[in-house]
Every structure is written in C-alpha cells, then in structure tokens.
Amino acid sequence: MKHLLLAATLSLTASAALACETVTLGDLSVEHGWSKVTIGAGRPGVFYVSISNVGATDDALVGISTPAAGMPMLHETVVKDGVASMPHAMSIPVPAGQSVQLSPGGYHGMLMGLTAALKEGDSFPVTLSFEKAGEVTVNVEVLSLRAEGPDCADAGQ
Amino acid sequence: MRLRHLQIGLWVAAIAAMIIFAGTRWATRSEGVAENSPAFTPVFTLADEEGRIRTSAEFRGKFLLVFFGFTNCPDVCPTTLSDVAQVMDDLGADAEKVQPLFVSIDPERDRRLGLAAYTAAFHPAILGLAGTETETQAAADSFKIFYERENDAASPDGYSMAHSPGLFLIGPDGEWLRQFTYGTPPAEILSDLQTRF
Numbered sequence: 001m002k003h004l005l006l007a008a009t010l011s012l013t014a015s016a017a018l019a020c021e022t023v024t025l026g027d028l029s030v031e032h033g034w035s036k037v038t039i040g041a042g043r044p045g046v047f048y049v050s051i052s053n054v055g056a057t058d059d060a061l062v063g064i065s066t067p068a069a070g071m072p073m074l075h076e077t078v079v080k081d082g083v084a085s086m087p088h089a090m091s092i093p094v095p096a097g098q099s100v101q102l103s104p105g106g107y108h109g110m111l112m113g114l115t116a117a118l119k120e121g122d123s124f125p126v127t128l129s130f131e132k133a134g135e136v137t138v139n140v141e142v143l144s145l146r147a148e149g150p151d152c153a154d155a156g157q
Numbered sequence: 158m159r160l161r162h163l164q165i166g167l168w169v170a171a172i173a174a175m176i177i178f179a180g181t182r183w184a185t186r187s188e189g190v191a192e193n194s195p196a197f198t199p200v201f202t203l204a205d206e207e208g209r210i211r212t213s214a215e216f217r218g219k220f221l222l223v224f225f226g227f228t229n230c231p232d233v234c235p236t237t238l239s240d241v242a243q244v245m246d247d248l249g250a251d252a253e254k255v256q257p258l259f260v261s262i263d264p265e266r267d268r269r270l271g272l273a274a275y276t277a278a279f280h281p282a283i284l285g286l287a288g289t290e291t292e293t294q295a296a297a298d299s300f301k302i303f304y305e306r307e308n309d310a311a312s313p314d315g316y317s318m319a320h321s322p323g324l325f326l327i328g329p330d331g332e333w334l335r336q337f338t339y340g341t342p343p344a345e346i347l348s349d350l351q352t353r354f
C-alpha cells in the first residue's frame with residue numbers, strides 16, 4: 001500500500017513536470033503542452049500549448065508534427081453569430097513581446113489519424129514549426145477529459 | 158519603420174476584432190431564443206445508442222440539458238460535455254431530476270464511431286441520440302438551432318460540422334427555459350438548476 005502510494009505520488013510528480021517544462025528556442029519559449037484523452041483512435045485528439053515571444057521580432061506558428069498522428073493540423077475554434085466552427089489556421093501569430101495560447105475554445109492543434117487512442121498519463125512529442133525561429137519539440141501530456149490544463153505551480157496566467 | 162507600420166496594423170486589427178466580437182455577442186443575444194421570447198416546446202424523435210426510438214414526450218417530469226454536437230469535435234464538444242458531467246456530479250441527489258442529452262448532428266459517422274462509448278466517457282447519465290438526417294434536422298429546427306456540414310479538406314473524412322454550441326435547458330413540462338452559452342461555468346449552471354427544483 002505504501003509502495004502504491006509512493007508510486008502514485010512519483011508518477012504524478014513526473015507527469016506534472018512534463019507538461020510544465022519550458023522549452024526555449026531563441027526568443028520563444030514553449031510550455032504547458034497538453035492533450036486530452038480520446039475515446040478510441042478513430043476520433044481526432046487535441047493539442048494545447050503556451051508560446052511566448054520575448055524578442056523584438058514577430059513570429060508565427062505555421063505547423064505541427066508528431067509521431068502520434070498522421071495528419072496533425074492547426075485549427076481555430078470560432079464562435080460567430082452563435083455558431084461554432086473550426087477552420088484550419090494557416091498560421092498562428094506570435095507577436096513580439098506577447099504570448100499566445102492554444103487553449104480550449106480557441107486555437108488548437110487537431111491531431112487527426114491518431115496512431116493509437118490517447119490515454120490519461122500518456123505523453124508524446126510534438127514538433128512546432130515557426131516561420132522564423134525554426135523548429136522545437138515539446139513533450140505533451142495527456143490529461144483527463146475534464147482537465148482544463150496542466151496544474152503547474154508556475155502557471156502564471 | 159516596418160515595425161511601426163506593423164504595430165499600427167496590429168492595433169487596427171485588435172480594435173476591429175473587438176468591434177466584431179462585441180457585434181457577435183450582441184447578435185447572439187438578440188437571436189430568436191432570447192429569454193423573453195414566447196415560450197415554446199421543442200420536440201424530437203431520435204434513436205438512442207441502442208437504436209431505440211426516444212421522444213421528447215417520454216422525458217416529461219425531468220429537466221433536460223440538451224447539447225447538439227458531434228463526436229469528432231475535439232475542442233468545443235468535450236468542453237461542454239465535461240461541464241455537464243461536472244454539473245451532474247455536483248447535483249448529488251438532485252441528479253435524478255435532470256437528464257442530459259447529447260444529440261448528434263453528424264449521426265451517421267457518430268453511429269459508426271460508437272456513441273455509447275463516447276457519452277459514457279464523460280458521464281454515465283448522458284444519453285446519446287443519433288437519428289436520421291431528417292429527424293436530426295427536425296429536432297434542430299424545433300430547438301431553433303443551426304448546424305451545417307462544411308466541406309473541408311483539412312478535416313477528418315473531408316468535412317466538419319458547424320453548430321450552435323449552446324447548452325439548452327428544457328423544463329419538466331417540455332417548455333424551453335433558457336440557453337447556457339458556450340463556456341458558461343458549471344457552477345453557474347448548477348446554481349441555476351438548483352433554483353428551479
């Protein structure tokens with residue numbers, strides 16, 4: 001029992017750290033990469049992340065790739081005139097001195113053609129391609145269906 | 158110099174976005190389903206997860222929380238269904254007075270992907286309904302909501318669904334009570350329900 005508790009604590013700590021780690025690429029820092037459980041592999045998964053740009057040059061997220069999905073793509077959920085749709089986002093601006101969130105109800109990575117269903121506690125890498133800064137890979141943690149984001153102590157939002 | 162132009166451009170864009178946003182909010186509120194519009198009683202006849210025909214009439218006596226969506230929607234739909242699940246948990250003993258319904262607006266594909274496993278993953282109380290195209294359209298019309306299939310090469314199977322993302326509350330007599338707009342916190346839905354028991 002004690003061992004079980006210890007193991008549970010360890011895995012919690014490990015997973016929390018995973019989604020909370022910050023990866024930097026030049027002036028960009030990328031953190032809080034997370035996803036949600038999928039019900040089967042036939043439905044698309046989702047990818048959320050925070051990107052901040054401390055530099056003086058505007059950049060943009062232009063694509064994502066991951067071994068977890070055959071057809072990952074950037075989307076934006078738009079609610080207009082009381083109707084929600086999610087068009088393809090060609091690029092997501094990351095202006096100088098600002099941060100942008102891929103988060104529920106807004107921009108998101110749509111992971112189509114999943115290689116396997118995403119289960120709580122799984123993790124997988126996602127490579128983000130920026131127009132100017134190039135590519136950077138983050139670890140993405142799969143959270144429960146009800147999650148609203150990773151629980152990071154430093155999540156200063 | 159270019160940066161300066163860009164900054165001005167960004168400001169213009171931001172202000173335009175604010176105006177558009179405000180306009181959208183206003184438009185949404187002033188739609189036909191405003192709180193003070195005359196009472197109406199939405200009806201439906203749709204098959205459930207096991208293929209049994211379910212009708213609005215059989216749910217009289219219960220409050221209904223109705224959401225129209227599709228299971229291939231990874232962003233909006235899970236958020237709302239998770240909120241509904243939270244509300245059902247927080248209702249405690251009063252949960253039996255409320256029946257949450259998920260009405261598929263993409264019934265053929267949802268049936269193929271499995272509706273029961275989907276709704277159960279959120280909460281066992283949520284009942285999934287997926288009728289024929291005609292029945293689905295009739296239900297949507299009756300609830301005065303909009304949905305549309307959008308062809309889009311960037312979506313699974315080459316299409317996606319646009320839909321009203323609200324959560325609709327129907328009273329025990331079958332009358333329309335109100336809409337909770339997308340993103341309404343579960344606590345707000347819960348306290349609204351509790352005032353009605």
Ligand SMILES: [Cu+2]
Nearest residue numbers: 075086110232
């Ligand atoms: Cu999407």
